[in-house]
Amino acid sequence: MIEHSNAVAVLRAHAAKAEDNDRPAPEALEALRENGFFDLRTPGDTWADAETVARQLTSLGRACPSTSWVAGTCATAKTLATRAFTGGEVFGDPDALFCGSGIPGGRGERGPEGVRVTGRWPNVSGCEDAVQAVLGVLVDGAFSFVLVPTADLTVERTWHVAGMRGTGSHTLVADDVLVPAGRVAPVEPFAVADAMLFAMTVLGPVVGAAQGALDAVNALFASDRKPFMTAYTRMGESPGARHWLAEATYLVQRAETTMLSVAREADGGALSPADAPRLRKALADAGRDCRAALDLMLDLHGSSGFHTSNVLQRFWRDVAVGSRHPHLNAYLAVENLGTALVQGV
Incomplete structure (x- = not known):
């Protein structure tokens, strides 16, 4: 059972701590675990659709976008694990935190006991706290996924960025790690619905962050703060300030509406590859x-x-x-949509 208020309060209280430490705060991770946010895409009765994932991550992002991002990474990694691997033991703990990278950063050599993997995967959000990692690997030249306990990997703390600092998106390193054959699977083409779900896990925290910022600005208008160097006694007395507030509020609301509209299309189950360029353009616009x-x-x-x-x-x-993640790349979204239109796809 997902409880928003408890988790959101904890995330808000520890957001600065996450940023200072370049990783999610332990208290915030425990709140997400206890309240079911790592269970969103665990196979079973709690499996959430794209709209639910988007709404949940948005609610968390309003308090701490970085920690919400890690919850989204977990949803993506568990979706990939569900599609690629079988066996109930993969999800023995439904509330376990997963991380992952779709970049083929490693190479695998097959042997009698499985596949030995060596490689490096940068920008793996939540990797210091996750228990399992889904990683892209080239095995005999074929792009594959491997499922590896993070205890078998090492972390290089390489995530030093201006924003989303608390995601702890450091580098995972494998040095001749043995992966059983049952935890190696070729990468199959993603369904459009899955691709949209992956984008939701990125956009949800961004929309939530914009809502959190709007909360702060609304508090400014409710205070006795006035525009400096003016005769106004409060922000709300200024027509220009009211105009800017209206524009900002409209943009944030439009971003959420666009995101949820795409999520509902993804959940409808009737998407084809021809729909992907249009939907990706919509999501990129929401980020902008x-x-x-x-x-x-x-x-x-x-x-x-x-x-x-x-x-x-x-x-x-x-x-x-966060809005410049590859899933929300605005210029490629325009390029791909234009190509699709010209080709009549």
């Missing part, structure tokens, strides 16, 4: 809406919004980084 909204909010707040103690600057940095 979040960035544009944050710019307006920082205009409203002024330079104090960039103070390191101000939550607004953290949301701004998290949106700036």
